[in-house]
Amino acid sequence: MTTWLDNFLFAVLPGTCILCDAYTRRNLDLCLACEADLPWLNHACLICSIPLPEDDAICGKCLVKRPPFTRCHSVFVYRFPVDRLILNFKEKQNLVIGKILATLLVNSLPRGFSAPDLLVPVPLHKSTLRKRGFNQSAEIARVLSDFWSIPLDTQNCSRVINTRSQKSLSLNDRVANIRGAFDISRNYQGERIAIVDDVVTSGATVAELARLIASKGAGSTEVISIARTPI
């Protein structure tokens, strides 16, 4: 949430762009030129948000089988420099970058994108959380929670299995690897839930969590993420 104090401070001490070091002269440490050059996800599957050629609306995978979430909204293709920014945010604890990316996410929400009832960030296993010190998805969700004035649940959803990294796995192996990884200790009563993740890759993680959320009584589930990997 931008306050008059933020605006005053940025007027007196103009922000410095995290990519080119220029003065940004606005309430964000990213200049307009660098913002325009980011790999915006301009055309994507209307359901799972995978980057698509302009004449396709829904990807082949979603045509064959709909994922267990209504839709996914992602802002960027997971490419340079967004990939580096996300790595710096996660692995080097650069929370300023997280705030910038989350602000761009809020600013990119399509007109008519109404607020869900509850935000559920993809939880980290407690050993990863201990090592990293924070959950990057919760940091992103916090900005969305402030923007919409809706609750954020970081307490009732946990990652109970410390899964192997999904990076080197095939799609089938990713689905098997993540199965049963989450637990939710509450029930929902028809709420519209938005899962928040930093990067959606195969979609196996958010699909697993969406299935569990549905089984706990959610009315619908969607996914909001900073970046989406290409096919």
Ligand SMILES: [Zn+2]
């Ligand atoms: Zn710049």
Ligand SMILES: [Zn+2]
């Ligand atoms: Zn799709």
